[in-house]
Amino acid sequence: MIKKLRADLIHQVFQRLLEAFGPQHWWPAETALEVIIGAILTQNTAWTNVAKAIAQLRQADLLTIPAMTLVDEARLRQLIRPSGYYNQKAHRLKLFFEHLEQHWQRDLEAFLAQPLGALREELLSLRGIGPETADSIILYAANQPSFVVDLYTQRVCSRHNWVPEDYDYHRLRDFFMDVLEPEVDFFQEFHALLVRVGHLHCRKVPGCGGCPLAPMLPDSLVDSMAKP
C-alpha cells in the first residue's frame, strides 16, 4: 500500500516535470559509443566542458571503436583536457576499450545486448565506472531499464523530503525501481527531467523556490513516502 502511494507520487512528479519542461531529448549523443564516452567524461563535470572534449575527439576522428582502441593514452589526455580530471578519465576510457577488445572482440552491440544484471556487474567491475556511469550506459547506450541516480536526483528527492538526506545510491535507485514498471523511454525521460529541474535547486539554500514540484506536496503525503 505504501508502494502504491509512492508509485502514484512518482508518476505525478513525472507528469508535472513533463508539463513544465517538455521532452528533453536525452542522451545528447548520436551513438552508443558517444554515450559511453560522454558518461565517463561527465563524471562530476559540467556538460558544457564535456561537449568541448567530445568535439575535440570528433575533430580527431576518434569517435569510433577502432580509433579509441588504438589511440595513445597521452594523446587522449590532451584531447579531453577541457572535461577536467583528464589523466584519470583518459585512463578510464582506455580501460573500457581494452576490456571491450579483450573480452568482446570490439563487439559493442553484443556487449550491450547482455541481460541487464550481467551487463551492470561487468560495467561495475571496471576501474572508473561506478554506479551512475554504469546505469547511464545501460539506460542510454544499451537502452535497457536501469534507473539513473545522480546528484540532482538525490538533491530533489531529499529537498522534497521523499527520502532521508543521506540515502545512498542503491537505496535511492530502489526507491524508484521497486515501484515502477521498467520502461526504457520513461526512465530515460525521467532522469533527463530530474537533471533539468535539479538545475533550479540552489546548491546551498534549502527548499526549492521556483521549481514546479513545490506546490504539489501535502506534508502528510510526503511523510508517508519516506521508507520505513
Add this chain to the structure above:
DNA sequence: CACCAGGCAAGTA
C-alpha cells in the same frame, strides 16, 4: 575571488 559541476577510487582509523 570563491564555489560548483550529470563521480569514483584510494587512503586512513
Add this chain to the structure above:
DNA sequence: TACTTGCATGGT
C-alpha cells in the same frame, strides 16, 4: 564500516 582526500577544467 565510516569518513576524508585527490583529481582539474571552465562557467557563474
